[in-house]
Amino acid sequence: MKELNNTKERVIVAGVSHLQPDFEYTMEELASLVEANNMEVADTIKQKADSVSAKTYFGSGKVTEIKEIANADDVKTIVLNDELTPSQIRNLEKETKLSFMDRTELILQVFSNRAHTKQAKLQVEIAKLQYQLPRIHPSGNPLDQQSSSGGLANRGAGETKLELDRRVIRKRITYLKDQLKTVDKTINVQSRKRTNTTMPLVSLVGYTNAGKSTTMNGLLNFNKEDSDDRKVFEKDMLFATLDTSVRKIDLEDNTSFLLSDTVGFVSKLPHNLIESFKTTLKEAKDADLLVQVIDVSDEHWRNMLDVTERTLKEVGVTDKPMIYAFNKADLKPDQIFPSIEGDNIYYSALDKKSIDTLVDLIKKKLYSNFKTVELLIPYSQQKIAEKILRSSQIIKKDFLNEGSLITANLSPDELAEYSEFIND
Ligand SMILES: Nc1nc2c(ncn2[C@@H]2O[C@H](COP(=O)(O)OP(=O)(O)OP(=O)(O)O)[C@@H](O)[C@H]2O)c(=O)[nH]1
Ligand SMILES: [Mg+2]
Structure with missing residues (x-):
């Protein structure tokens, strides 16, 4: 196992604060994403500035500093806290001879490694290709495209090849989108079968690793013997879940509701990725009630709650009744649980009594106007x-x-x- 650690690529994480109020937090998130991508943070570089440089993202002094620190740390890759323009990355690479990966590319890589089902794989690949499209170059060398040293003839040939490469990628995107439509359709047929019933739909949403899947598994055991075949995958890692699972939860009074578990959120989720994951997030959009799972034992839970609310708005999930489910209360000293305060519940997804209390609150919210x-x-x-x-x-x-x-x-x-x- 130790040996495995040694093979991890060491990188520097870097970012410009440019008046972002949650800058420090997003830098910590970036470090977690780096680890989720099986890389190791060797150093952190921050720059305070009112705005980012259009040419190189960082100011020029900082670019030199980054080059020096990277050389001293023997690091070849810098991971950046924002999505950069293709030319910003090109300029940085040209000036430093280092390789730069922006936040979007990193998130796409993490999602790509986690995607197992056909739907998730298609969704991620489409988002990846869309990201790559404006960033490809006629040769492996990012400097070739802009340089005029190759003379007119070479440049013309290069541009033609670039156009060709782009056309191939566009064609592949169209092809993958068609495939995704077919997969989505099958999934839609299944969900239409469900909507033929008037069974209410409850959706678990929230920041990645908050405990949504563990909560779902707890609810699946409610009123039932252990039923492993219905369980969903839960694990201590970012983006363990990329697909939506829907299960029926039976209550003791002959009533039932449908429960969905879905992909978690993180700050600045790439727009293409959100676009691509629309079908996956459809359950949340159709839900009668959202249960937002929050890891209350994490000191940053407020930031995570903000990120979730912002992302929900971005995917068009607004004005839904919501339960704020403060999970992992067992890890927070002095937190009494299970306990309910209005629409808030403090609980632990691993605790049976907590799950019973959560069911009571869901029932109360769900059937209040029945x-x-x-x-x-x-x-x-x-x-x-x-x-x-x-x-x-x-x-x-x-x-x-x-x-x-x-x-x-x-x-x-x-x-x-x-x-x-x-x-x-
Ligand atoms: N101590 C404790 N650990 C918990 C609790 N709930 C979940 N966990 C752990 O937190 C980790 C993440 O749980 P998941 O249920 O996979 O989280 P998720 O929200 O589904 O995460 P993603 O699918 O990655 O977005 C797992 O290791 C769980 O065992 C809890 O109440 N107490
Ligand atoms: Mg999950």
């Missing part, structure tokens, strides 16, 4: 009775001479739909 009513449906409209029995929360049913008498706990939508059958 109403128990008695419906009388004539046998001439048996199809409607069948639909209610199939998809609503049934408390009691009787078959009378006049028709089916059903006592059910109905959502506002169902109350409106079946209003003519409601016995007052």
Whole structure:
């Protein structure tokens, strides 16, 4: 194992603060992302400036300093805290003869290593190619494209090859997008089957490694014997989950809800990646209730909460009822758990009593606007009775001479739909 560590590439993480209020935090995140990418942080370089340089991201003095520190540390790669323009990277590489990786490329690499399913692989590859498209050069040498030393003839040939390379990449993006559409369609058919029922959908969302998958597994065990085949993958690493899993949770009073677990968030998630992961995040968009899982034992939990809220807004998930689920309370000294304060719960996903309390809160939020009513449906409209029995929360049913008498706990939508059958 030790030997493995020695083979890790050592890199320097560097960033310009440019008036970002959470700069220090994003630099710490960058270091975690570097580790998640199986590299090691040898040094950290920061520059305070009101803005970044359009030419080299850092000011010129800093560029020289980086070169010196990298040489002293015997490091060849610098990882940067922002997404840079292709020309900024080119200029930096030209001036320092070092290799630069920006935050977007790093996140894409981490996602790429974690992608296992066809959908996740396609999503990541599309985002990667879109990132590469404006950054490829006619030769491996980034300096060739701009230099005029090769003479007109060479340059012309280079440009043609560049156009050709770009066309190949564009074609591949189109091809992959088509493939993704087919995969998405299959997944959509499955989720449409679900939406035929009126079972409410609860979505776990939150920062990566907060404990969403562990919470899902805890809820899966609720009311049931251990059922390993339904469990989702949980692990102490960034972006353990890249796909969405949906499971049915049965409650003791004959009611059920659907629960989805999905990809976690981090600051400055690349736009292309978010775009690519839209289908994966669809469950959160369709959800009746969001449970935001927060690792309250992490001193940066407030930043993580902000990142999650910002990302949700970016993917168009707004105005949803939300439970703030402060997880890993067991790791926080003096934190009493499980405990509920309004829409907040302090709990541990590893603790059975916590899970019971979380279920109570989910039920309370989910069914707060439900109403128990008695419906009388004539046998001439048996199809409607069948639909209610199939998809609503049934408390009691009787078959009378006049028709089916059903006592059910109905959502506002169902109350409106079946209003003519409601016995007052
Ligand atoms: N001590 C403690 N550890 C927990 C708790 N909940 C989760 N963990 C651990 O935290 C780590 C991350 O948990 P996951 O459930 O994989 O986190 P996630 O939010 O699904 O993470 P991603 O899928 O990477 O976004 C795992 O090692 C869990 O065992 C908890 O309540 N207490
Ligand atoms: Mg997970």
